[in-house]
Amino acid sequence: MTGSVAVRNDPRQRVTFHERQGKMKVDLPLSSPTGALADVADMARDAETKGFDGVSYSEVVSDPMLHLTIAAGVTQRVDLLTNIVVAFARSPMTLAVQGRALQDYSGGRLTLGLGSQIKPHIERRFSMPWSAPAPRMAEFISAMRAIWDSWATGEKLDFQGDFYSHTLMTPMFTPPSNFPAPKVLLAAVGEKMTETAGRTADGMLLHPFTTERYVREATLPALMRGRRAPGAPEADPEIVSSGFVVTGHTDEELAASKTAVRRQIAFYGSTPAYRPVLALHGLGDLADELNLLSKSVDTDRWVTMGELIDDDTLALFAAVGSPAEAAKELLARYGDVATRYSINNVGVPTPELRLEVAKALQVAGA
Numbered sequence: 001m002t003g004s005v006a007v008r009n010d011p012r013q014r015v016t017f018h019e020r021q022g023k024m025k026v027d028l029p030l031s032s033p034t035g036a037l038a039d040v041a042d043m044a045r046d047a048e049t050k051g052f053d054g055v056s057y058s059e060v061v062s063d064p065m066l067h068l069t070i071a072a073g074v075t076q077r078v079d080l081l082t083n084i085v086v087a088f089a090r091s092p093m094t095l096a097v098q099g100r101a102l103q104d105y106s107g108g109r110l111t112l113g114l115g116s117q118i119k120p121h122i123e124r125r126f127s128m129p130w131s132a133p134a135p136r137m138a139e140f141i142s143a144m145r146a147i148w149d150s151w152a153t154g155e156k157l158d159f160q161g162d163f164y165s166h167t168l169m170t171p172m173f174t175p176p177s178n179f180p181a182p183k184v185l186l187a188a189v190g191e192k193m194t195e196t197a198g199r200t201a202d203g204m205l206l207h208p209f210t211t212e213r214y215v216r217e218a219t220l221p222a223l224m225r226g227r228r229a230p231g232a233p234e235a236d237p238e239i240v241s242s243g244f245v246v247t248g249h250t251d252e253e254l255a256a257s258k259t260a261v262r263r264q265i266a267f268y269g270s271t272p273a274y275r276p277v278l279a280l281h282g283l284g285d286l287a288d289e290l291n292l293l294s295k296s297v298d299t300d301r302w303v304t305m306g307e308l309i310d311d312d313t314l315a316l317f318a319a320v321g322s323p324a325e326a327a328k329e330l331l332a333r334y335g336d337v338a339t340r341y342s343i344n345n346v347g348v349p350t351p352e353l354r355l356e357v358a359k360a361l362q363v364a365g366a
Helices: 037-049 064-074 092-105 119-125 133-153 192-200 212-227 251-271 270-282 285-294 299-308 313-315 323-333 351-365
Strands: 002-007 010-018 025-030 054-057 081-084 110-115 185-190 203-206 239-243 244-246 318-320 341-342
Touching: 002 318, 010 110, 025 037, 025 351, 037 054, 037 064, 054 064, 054 270, 054 341, 064 081, 064 092, 092 133, 092 244, 110 133, 110 203, 119 185, 133 192, 185 192, 185 239, 192 203, 192 212, 203 212, 212 323, 244 323, 251 270, 251 285, 251 299, 251 313, 251 318, 270 285, 270 299, 313 318, 318 323
Parallel strands: 025 054, 025 341, 054 081, 081 110, 110 185, 185 203, 203 239, 239 341, 244 318
Antiparallel strands: 002 010
């Protein structure tokens, strides 16, 4: 059955969209205060025991495939989500190999969430090529799927594109395919990459640096334009939200949460590729100021940038309140859009508080 998703309080702004079936799934991040791999097994078991739907990990200080492999070995039910793994830091073949192995090891529980990162990181941190990110990403996904299809069917591997070419595969290097290939989701902010998600992926990961208005006026229309393109997947796109949460039980906890999220918003807001989100809200000048400050030599620039995010701007990006209040606000913003929510722990620093927010979200969405 199809329906429509509206910008709240403005029935004129509507996009055609398939109604979400069932309640929103909730995932816990496999991140601990120490950041150690040794903590992952206990965290994954705990997420499964407490009834959550999945676990996720983002490529920040470690490789998500390592964390999810550990999680797969100690769980039986929870979904495993990379949110995100940096595609352009790898080749389609290397990620196809990792994805195939983890999909089979987990019994078919992997969802491979990809992200492009931005040019400076790809070129200067990973020392990999950068060009035409949306077309390159579309080709990356197609190449990876062609590799998986070759392994599963035994057909000759013959993928030749503008950015990637994979034409050699021998039996010695062909892994077994015991489960269907994993779903592929794509993180996007700009409309070109969002259209690419609709056209080539099984769904998309909403970037934390987004607002409800931007999702409804820019993201969803672009996603559905991609979905209507020839050759696009027929199934409704899965949409994963990981929006910011500002919460705590004391004034001190709430203040610390606000500071952490303000700084993260400022960090993202300094990236030119994300400027359209702020510009939609008349905050283009703020984006320009953040960008200039990010290039300064001031060692305290990230603190200064965070102080530029006022309460109104914070509330655009983050659900603010007690764990129960924040959960209800997340559902009010994205409950008719997102199929699942992956806890964003930037402003939720302790495992106990993350569990409380996640459980409140489950209860509010029941």
